[in-house]
Structure formats: C-alpha cells, structure tokens
Amino acid sequence: MNRVDIEGVSVSPDHFINNERVRSERTFEDRSPLDWTWKLADVARGGAREATLALVAAEDAFPQWASLSTHQRGEYLHRLADLIDEHVADIAHVETRDMAMLEESLRLRVISRGARNFRAYADLAGDYEPRRWSSNGTQNVVLRQPAGPTVVITPWNAPFMLSTWKCAPALAAGNTVVLKPAEWSPLSCSLLMDLVAEAGLPPGVFNLVQGLGEEVGAALVNDPRVRRISFTGSPETGRIIGEAAAKNLVPFTAELGGKGPFLVFADADLEAAAEKAAVMYDDAGQVCLAGTRLLVEESVTEEFTRLFRLAAERHVLGDSRDRSTTVSPLIHPEHLARVSGFVERARAKGDRIVFGGELERVGGLWYRPTLIEPASNDSEVVQHEVFGPVLTLQSFDGEEEAVRLANSTPYGLSAIVYTTSDERAERVGRRVRAGTIWVNCFLVRDLTAPFGGIGISGIGREGGDYALDFYSDLTTLQIKEGTTHG
Numbered sequence: 001m002n003r004v005d006i007e008g009v010s011v012s013p014d015h016f017i018n019n020e021r022v023r024s025e026r027t028f029e030d031r032s033p034l035d036w037t038w039k040l041a042d043v044a045r046g047g048a049r050e051a052t053l054a055l056v057a058a059e060d061a062f063p064q065w066a067s068l069s070t071h072q073r074g075e076y077l078h079r080l081a082d083l084i085d086e087h088v089a090d091i092a093h094v095e096t097r098d099m100a101m102l103e104e105s106l107r108l109r110v111i112s113r114g115a116r117n118f119r120a121y122a123d124l125a126g127d128y129e130p131r132r133w134s135s136n137g138t139q140n141v142v143l144r145q146p147a148g149p150t151v152v153i154t155p156w157n158a159p160f161m162l163s164t165w166k167c168a169p170a171l172a173a174g175n176t177v178v179l180k181p182a183e184w185s186p187l188s189c190s191l192l193m194d195l196v197a198e199a200g201l202p203p204g205v206f207n208l209v210q211g212l213g214e215e216v217g218a219a220l221v222n223d224p225r226v227r228r229i230s231f232t233g234s235p236e237t238g239r240i241i242g243e244a245a246a247k248n249l250v251p252f253t254a255e256l257g258g259k260g261p262f263l264v265f266a267d268a269d270l271e272a273a274a275e276k277a278a279v280m281y282d283d284a285g286q287v288c289l290a291g292t293r294l295l296v297e298e299s300v301t302e303e304f305t306r307l308f309r310l311a312a313e314r315h316v317l318g319d320s321r322d323r324s325t326t327v328s329p330l331i332h333p334e335h336l337a338r339v340s341g342f343v344e345r346a347r348a349k350g351d352r353i354v355f356g357g358e359l360e361r362v363g364g365l366w367y368r369p370t371l372i373e374p375a376s377n378d379s380e381v382v383q384h385e386v387f388g389p390v391l392t393l394q395s396f397d398g399e400e401e402a403v404r405l406a407n408s409t410p411y412g413l414s415a416i417v418y419t420t421s422d423e424r425a426e427r428v429g430r431r432v433r434a435g436t437i438w439v440n441c442f443l444v445r446d447l448t449a450p451f452g453g454i455g456i457s458g459i460g461r462e463g464g465d466y467a468l469d470f471y472s473d474l475t476t477l478q479i480k481e482g483t484t485h486g
C-alpha cells in the first residue's frame, strides 16, 4: 500500500472511497510549515472522476445506513470515537507536522474533541423524541429523516477537529459523507479514514477525497447527487459554494471567517483581560474565532496596553513540536505573504505599528505577534480578516461607542467581552452582532449550543439539535385523531 512515513507515523496520501484507498494519476506536494524544505507527501489530486467515484459510493451506501436505527449507527460512531482516543498522539503528531498547530495543545485538547464530537452526536441522535402535539383534530409528529449523501469541505486550520465537527452529526443523522479536507493540511483526516475502516463502518458510508478546491471541491459541490453541503472556510469560497448549492437547491451551511471584537470595559479585571487577549496570538492567530480587534475603554487603555504588552512578550516563537513554543509558524509562504501584506499596507497608510510587524526568522514562516493602532476604523486591517498574529487596538468612550465599533465590520462570528458587571454583560451581549459571545472567557464550548456566524461570517447554525436538524429532512406526519390505534 502507498504510505508515507511522517517521523515515525505512517499515513496514506490517497483517497478513501468504499473503505479502500484509491490513487490518482496526479498528485500535489504537501510541505511542512515547520521547515518548508521538508516535503511530507505527494498527495492524490482528485478531480471529477474521484468526486463521482466517492459520491456514487456514498449514494449506494445511503439506503442501508439510513435504515439503521440511531442506536445502531451510534454504536459505530462510539467505536470510532474510542479509536480516535486511542490514536490521539499519532493524529496530533501528524497534524503538527502538516499544519504546525502546537502539538501539546492538539494532544491535550483539540484531537480528543474529535472523539467527543462523534460521541455527542451519536447520543443526541439516539435521544431524539419526535415532537408530538394535537391541533385541528390531528396529531402532529415531526420525524427526522436522513437526507442523503453529504459533502463536507473544511479549511486548513485545525483540520481534524473541524472535519469531525461536521461529519459526526451528518453520519449520526443517517447521511453518508464525502469529506474533502484542505490541500494545505490534508494528512490528519487521512488518518481518520484508517480508523473508519478499523471501526468497521460499512463501505461507502464515510469517504475522503483529496485535492484542490477549484478541482475536486468544485466537482463535489456541483454534483446533483449531493443532498447536503457543509462548508467551513473563507467568505469568498463560501459564496462560490453557495452558488452551487443554490443551483441544485441543496441546503447549505457555511461557517466562515471572523474579525471578532475583544471588548474591555473599565470595570474589567484588566490583568485577566490582557492575559486572554495575548492568547489571540496562539497558533499564530490562525483561529477564526479569535478576538482580533481590541476595543478598550479610554480610561483604562494605557494600563491595559501595558499589561497586554507584558503578556504578549512572554510568547515563545518556535517549533510547534516543542512544549515551550506558544506561537507556531504560519501555514504556507503564500499565507505569510498575505499576512505581511496587510501589515505593510497598514504601515504605508499611516496606521501605527505598536510592536511586531516583521518576520521572526529569515527563511522560515514565523511572523512576530503584532499590535497596530489604526489611523481610522475604516483601515483595511480593522475591516478585513488577517488570519495571522495581528491585532488592532482602539479605544472607546462608553458602552454606546463600544457596541458601535464592535458591530462596524461585515463579520459576526464571535466576540469577547471583559466586564465584572452582570447587567452590562447581558446588555452588550444582546446588542453585539455575533454568533458566539464569550464573557470573561474564550473558546469554552458546549457542543449542544448553536454555533455559526452572522453577516459574512456564515449561514446556518450547527451544534446539538441544530446540526441534526440541518442534516435531516424534517417530515411532519399529520394523523387524523381517532382513526388509528396501537
């Protein structure tokens, strides 16, 4: 079998269709951001042929998978979750070398969230009690029916966790899945497919195709066999995929980019706020949910900035395999050029670089944690997602201005608020436009809560029953009362 060795862990660079590895004539190079001269693999480069193969497999497997009870499907998904837990170290190992997320945090937190995704959705789907009520002389019963072959397309950051977040509810709801991970970090999802085979999922239920977005990705989302499309990535790609979904009238969810405000009120615990704000540089800021616009009440801006600078200076840029590293390299030279392009244009337009604003090591992909005071709220670096270790700092005078600035971009994925006032937390929470708002914390998630974006940050909600409803066709049975009996 075609496998590559990633410093002691063996990974297939091929597709996984019908529980078998499938090769393509063409391949693309996958390099490590830890050392760009290090070629990890020549990965199968799928196109229309592989998209069709995978969707036919998913279509063929659908009736049987859909006919299982939620508990029977749950047993498969629990087995898969157990296998993920057994292989956390290997998956983290590969993902660190492939996309440079910090190995320690992948090992301790992120990868096991993948196992939790499968368990949580297996159990939730099993717990579903159809809604029943009487009206107009009929019994109304709402049934969740499996929808059909589902395409899941995911981005390069946290690829394993983000893919399982979408595939788990799709499978639990009785759909079959074709997953296409991003071409910049394709390998950890390939390891997942080894576990799918080991867990004994029936052939065709869970497939993976590798390749470029505009090739195999486009072929998948335009195929009329597809009954659901679930996408995470940039708003630009979201629009393209949305057009394909509209063409075939296929329900579509999109979790897109963010430009979250990080609001610090004068009554906040400033030290805690500054420490948390510095966390936005973790993983080189390549986190969609990050609060990248620091908005601080005028009376405490000077003190907050002093504390924030101290916290930011404690960051250690380095190799993501080392435990002491807190800031990883960026994913790709093209992405580094994009990030530094934002900073250079900001500098040229008169925004003030407070610290950072340069590469850390010549030849590598590390960019220094950067803080910018924009000349205006219209500055490009305030209005556009950078997706790197670049934060902006602005002050506000009172709650009204805080909310106005928070809502002044087209994004609405997340927000972070630091205040010690209950009332303010709720007041501001009701007025800030964001799918998730954290008060005095960050990244705490309950998997049953709705998750998604407002504005250009996304369409639809996933999480808990919201996801299971999306991946199902909801059918209402209306039974004339008194005409049936048990």
Ligand code: NAD
Binding pocket: 153, 154, 155, 156, 157, 162, 180, 181, 182, 183, 211, 212, 213, 214, 216, 217, 218, 219, 221, 232, 233, 234, 235, 236, 237, 238, 240, 241, 255, 256, 257, 258, 287, 288, 385, 387, 413, 453, 457, 458
């Ligand atoms: P991207 O939009 O460039 O690519 C995402 C995926 O779409 C990749 O798998 C890519 O191959 C595929 N793709 C590209 N063109 C396609 C096409 N025409 N048809 C079908 N598929 C296509 O995004 P990226 O650069 O990989 O990821 C970074 C972006 O993702 C950022 O904007 C980030 O904020 C966002 N993101 C959002 C969330 C969230 O939960 N809202 C989570 C992580 C990342």
